[in-house]
Structure formats: C-alpha cells, structure tokens
Amino acid sequence: MEEFFQHLINGISIGSIYGLVAIGYTMVYGILNLINFAHGDIFMIGAFSGYFIARGLGADQAPSLFLALVVLILSMVVCGALGFTIERFAYRPLRAMPRLNLLITAIGVSLFLENGGQLFFGADPKFFPELIERQIYFQIGDIAISNYQVIVVGLSMTLMFLLQYIVFHTKTGKAMQAVSFSHETASLMGIDTNRIISFTFILGSMLAAAGGILVGLSYPRIDPLMGLLFGLKAFVAAVIGGIGSIPGAIAGAMLMGLSEEMVVGYFSSTYRDALAFFLLILVLLIKPTGIFGKKTAEKV
C-alpha cells in the first residue's frame, strides 16, 4: 500500500510536467490545427537554457530560491522568443498551404533544433544543477515527499491556473478562443489573428520551458534528444484528453503520468514507452475525439 502511494505521488509529479508540455500542443492544435512537432524540442531548449543560465549566474554553486526563480523566468523568456520566431518565420508563410506542408515544416524545425542542439550543446548528456537543496518534506512510513515534488506540482498548478485565467478571463484569451473557432470570422470582428497566434505560441513555449526546467530538476540528466519522446508522449496525452481542450490536456497528462508510473512500478519498465501509445489507441477506439473532445459533424 505504501508503495502504491509512493507511485501515486511520483505519477502526479511527472503527470503535471506532461501537462505543462501537453497544453502547448493542445493550444497550437486548437488554433492552427497543426501538430507542432517542434514543441518537444522547445521543451528541450528550455531545459538547456536553464542549464546554461544557471551556470552563468552561479546558481549551481549557491542554490537559492531567488536564483532558481530568475533561471526559470529567463529560460521561459528565451523559449517564448524561440516559439515566436518559429511561428513567424517557419509557420506563418505556409499557413495558407495544405496542412501536411505545415506538418513537414514542423518536423523540419524539430530536426533542426535536435541536430543543432547536438552540434552546439554536445550530444553527451549534461547534469542539471540542483537549483534548490533537495530535502524530504514529509515522511509517513515509507512514503517520502521531497520538496522537489512539491515544487513541481505547485509550480505546474500555478502556471495552469494562470493560463486558465488568461484564456477565459482576459480579452486576449477571448480573442484566442474566437480565433480557434474561425480565423476569418475572428478577423472580421477586428481581431488581429496573427498577433493572437503569435501570442499562443509564446504562451505554449513558455509553459514548455517551465516543463523543461522541472524535468531538469527532477531527473537531472538532460540531452538534446530528450524532447523527442517526451514531447511525443505529451502530445499523446493531449490527444487522449481531447485535443484543443486545455482541461483535457491536463487530465490526459495526469492519466499518462500515473499509468506510466504504475506500469514501471508493478509491471516492467521496458514497456513504459509503449504504454502511452497503447492507451492512445484504446481511448481513440472507444471515443475517437478523446475524453474531453467535442464531436464535430462533418459538413457536406
């Protein structure tokens, strides 16, 4: 039983990181109908910029909460800028083209970031510095909750609530909803669609950067290809939840994190990577638009 709770806690912790990355996928899909394959690599860049900024600031020598926050915010800014650049120069010129072209472009950007990362950061894994001293918060029997897990879940929840506020309670958020409903109608209503799409990319990339830093903190090994499988699984989580829906992405990510942790704990860790896709096929066969997905009728 204690083992079960430990897995539960670990699952929630990894699930909330999946959630941060999955939100970026689901927002971009909701607004552009594009599987942004480069998103996983933005997450990787987030982890690496955190690594370099932390070393530049000397945060690896003297861990403190203030420096950790500075690292987090700076790398969110870096990734926001990266997301903006990618959208502006790679996706925007192709927006009128068939969707598959956009998808290939996304794959191209993803390959570029991965290979560029291997070239400039080196292909060997780096060890993410401990920005905050690791300590055990609670200890109930054999169940241990470290301050890292609290930080991971707390920060993810804060960011998700912030996002929820931006999307549902601000004017820009309402414009985002309008654009995702229909580009043309939104622009007729005086919404600058290009600006809103840029804003969506920046927001998603910033969340991915936070996810990257949290992964760096929890599993200190980072390498330029880390975004590949993690991004894909986050995307799968978004699809399971119903792509385009933010609560769906979070629910899917939690489901993914928990089931992955349970499979590793009780079954075999080698099947971990297949589980995500197995869940995906299962969910899609039962409910083809995901758990929270809306059913759209096809117009003739």
Add this chain to the structure above:
Amino acid sequence: MVKKEIYLFGTVIAILMFSQWIISKTLNPYLFMILMYCGINIILGVSLNIINGLTGQFSIGHAGFMAIGGYVSAAFSFYFFAPWISAMGLPFWLQTVGAHFFFLISLFLGGLTAAGFGYVVGLPSLHLRGDYLGIVTLGFGEIIRVLILNLDVIGGARGFTGIPSWSNFFWVYFFVVCVVLLSFRLVRSYHGRALLAIRENEIAAEAMGINITAYKVKAFMLSSFFAGIAGGLFAHYIGYLNPSSFTFIKSFEAIVIVVLGGMGSISGAVLAALITTILPEALRPLQEVTRLDFRMVIYPLLLLTLMLTRPQGILGTKEIGDVLPFLKRKSR
C-alpha cells in the same frame, strides 16, 4: 499484349542482372552502400505514396511496417532457411541458387506479415480521420518497436545479428521496378481511380458507390507489404537489425520523401528518395573542412527552405514525363 509485358519484364531482369555484374566489379563498397540505400528508400517512399499521396490518408508509422518485414524475414532466414541450406550439403552453385530462392520467400513472408499488420492498422481508419489516423499509426510504429525491444528471440535491445547477407543490387532494384511499375499501373486502373477519388473528396467518392473502408484498408495493406519488403532487403543487406533503426524518425524520413517529391507523384517520390539519400552523403566533405558535423543542420534547413519556396514539392502532382516530355512514352 501479354507477350509484350513478358518481353518488357525479361528485358528489365536482363538489364538488372547485367548491372549487378558491372556494379559488383566496379563500385567501391561506400558507393555501393549509397546505391543500396537509394533503392531501399525509393521502395519506402513510393510505397508510402500509395497511402499518403494517392489515397490522401495520413500515416506516420511506415517504419513500423518496415521493422515487421525486416524482422520477420530475417528471423525466417536465420532460423530456418540458412540452416536448411547448409544442412543439405549442396554444391556451391546450388547453394547460391538456394539462397536466392529462399531469400525471395523470406522477403515475401516479411511483406505478407507487414501487410497483415497493415490490415489491423487500416481497420481503425473506419472511423478515424485525418490527424487522428496519423497519430494512431505513429503509436502503432512505436508499439512495434517496443515489442521488438522486449522479444529476446530476435535479439531484443542488443539487436539481431547474423542475418545472412543475401541482399544484392539485383533484388533491391528488382523490387524498385516492381513497386514503381505497380504504382503507375495502379493509378491508371479502376482501383487507383477509386483511391484518387477518396483523396479528393471522401463523401463524394462514397456517393459514387466506392467502398471507402475497403479501399483504404487495401491501400494500407499494399503499402505495408512493400514497406515490409524494403525492411527485408535492408535486413539482409547490413546483416544486423536494431530496434533503434526503426524509430519514428525513420517514418518521418519516408513522409519527407513523399512530400518533397510532391504528394501523389510517383516519379517525384523516386527523385526525392534519391535526393534525401544522396544529399547527406554529398555534404560529407563539408564536415572534413569545418571539423563540425553541420550536415544534420543543413539537411533540415534545406527541407525548410524547400517547403517555404516550393510547398507543392519538387514535381507537384505531375509526373516526370509531364515536365520533361521527351521521357514520355509515345501514345500507342
């Protein structure tokens, strides 16, 4: 008419055998390797074109089918055929003939198994459309890879070693000719027209009395059959298989070939397969000058540039005969 086909077929085989003889005498192993990879990638690209280009479905799991074909045919050769041949104690020339014969059989077994899985994956396309189908195929490819990783009989994570190297220029390009000719004949046939109709408008196609589901599944099976063949050829060429060769990056490569050549253009896919195989190798001297491996950065950059400047792919929906008229056969 049928006689003419047989003559054509005979000529192709004769040309291939002659080239096989010339190439084995002249080319160095490095160039030979590039030539083989070109052929294998052409089979992959042209076969994926049947799903993505002609039927307009979206599959990103081609590496999975390739892995199935490769592993199944390699397992048959390694566990059954190769021991049989050596156990029979035949004279040398008969052994060679036997190897070719059994190679063909194991290729077909691999291809058929892949086609069987194509049927299983094609079935969800019953009610999944567009991106969702793509995601399911992607997931399927990854599941296959993880399953292979956990199967110890075929090497698991260590990789499958000791596959007899029966693959040669003749067989690779024999199947290149097969898949290309088949694709061209398919497009001009009743069944090919049905696939094109599904690509253009599913609802209209259904209204015209085309059984959409059956055709989609057939397209999947045909495409995965050839992907399986490509896998078998690959396995018997390098003699070693590792699950990490069949990640979704491999599937992306196949999609890049299809889109780069122009969706639905068969000769475009051939051209794009040649480009994507040769280009990274052609950029290799650059690496020696700069001391850094810039190749893998230049490759995606070129891909992006091409997508931004020529989004319809190299040939668009045309075939090479439409662009260079002198290559076109005179109409009879």
